[in-house]
Amino acid sequence: MKSHVDTTRTGEAPIPVDVSGAHGELGFDDVPYLSVVVPVYRSETTLPELHRRLTEALRHVTDRYEILFIEDSGGDRSWEVIERLCGEDTRVRGIQLSRNFGQHAATICGIVRASGDWILTLDDDLEHPPEYISALVAKAKEGFELVYAVYPERSHTGWRNWTSSLGRWMFRVAIPNLNYDYSSYRLIRRNTAKALAEFDSPFPFVDGYLAWVTNHYGTVRVDHGQRLHGASNYNFRKLFTHTINIFVTFSDLPLRFATWIGLGAFFVGGIALLAIIFARVLGGISVSGYASVMAGIVAFGGLQLLILGIFGEYLGRMNFKSSKKPLFLVSRTTDRSSRPIRAA
Numbered sequence: 001m002k003s004h005v006d007t008t009r010t011g012e013a014p015i016p017v018d019v020s021g022a023h024g025e026l027g028f029d030d031v032p033y034l035s036v037v038v039p040v041y042r043s044e045t046t047l048p049e050l051h052r053r054l055t056e057a058l059r060h061v062t063d064r065y066e067i068l069f070i071e072d073s074g075g076d077r078s079w080e081v082i083e084r085l086c087g088e089d090t091r092v093r094g095i096q097l098s099r100n101f102g103q104h105a106a107t108i109c110g111i112v113r114a115s116g117d118w119i120l121t122l123d124d125d126l127e128h129p130p131e132y133i134s135a136l137v138a139k140a141k142e143g144f145e146l147v148y149a150v151y152p153e154r155s156h157t158g159w160r161n162w163t164s165s166l167g168r169w170m171f172r173v174a175i176p177n178l179n180y181d182y183s184s185y186r187l188i189r190r191n192t193a194k195a196l197a198e199f200d201s202p203f204p205f206v207d208g209y210l211a212w213v214t215n216h217y218g219t220v221r222v223d224h225g226q227r228l229h230g231a232s233n234y235n236f237r238k239l240f241t242h243t244i245n246i247f248v249t250f251s252d253l254p255l256r257f258a259t260w261i262g263l264g265a266f267f268v269g270g271i272a273l274l275a276i277i278f279a280r281v282l283g284g285i286s287v288s289g290y291a292s293v294m295a296g297i298v299a300f301g302g303l304q305l306l307i308l309g310i311f312g313e314y315l316g317r318m319n320f321k322s323s324k325k326p327l328f329l330v331s332r333t334t335d336r337s338s339r340p341i342r343a344a
Helices: 047-059 078-088 103-113 132-142 159-175 190-198 206-213 234-252 253-281 292-322
Strands: 033-039 065-071 092-097 118-121 146-150 186-189 218-222 328-331
Touching: 033 047, 033 103, 033 146, 047 132, 065 078, 065 103, 065 234, 078 092, 078 132, 103 159, 103 190, 103 206, 118 132, 132 186, 132 206, 132 218, 159 292, 186 328, 190 206, 253 292
Parallel strands: 033 065, 033 118, 065 092, 146 218
Antiparallel strands: 092 328, 118 186, 146 186
């Protein structure tokens, strides 16, 4: 049974929780930082405001923290902004990937580089209000390995909310151990977070990994913030591709679905064949029909192509994995003593 507790804080600011000198669960006396990991993609206009709100929110939690901005090669001036913020704030660290590897790969890159005893991840578009960090920390002090910020209502467009709800329902069917509530706004204990680097898949899904590592998680209800600039970088095509990748990587349901379709088609075809034989013997069929033959060929030919396509998706991913390509490559960082590395 999944360990899950829901804390309702919707519509009110979270109560500040000062753990800068705390002992016990969070262990900030042993490890010097709470690490905040922010994957960045085309967010040059939101980064200064995000940094301001983060530092203000973290001031109520601890003075021993770091902020890691992982620039996922979006092609705008985000890296220049990150370098400026690093010059103004010594607690800010910047990492730029060699090309666009995707949000989940960038998040894992930040987790690998993070130093904190607890690691917080959130998006760069201000839809994840930093003011709730103290509430996530308070929930973690209750003994949870993982704490999610969840939203009773989302500020996305209608089609985005509908497709997200449909996708989550499908994921719960295909991946039974997936945490019921999940979001990219999460607080993770260090040992749990670092385990994500051990997964070897070219199609990463952070929450799928976390569901495999632990199901002892809590949630905090928060208000969904408004995007101040631009539109979401996740269009329908990217969301659809991400959904297919999750299904094929984390579930064998498509393969079982292909098996069920094949068995169903076999039984239907067998019954139809027996019916045709009996009708022919009894004299019910005198001339074979062109339409029925072509309909059978088209239907069963399409079914075979569908099943072959499903098997092809799995074979393609096996080929990607066997190539041993790194999950991400670091191009440059703002750390003076660092050099480009790749994920283990």
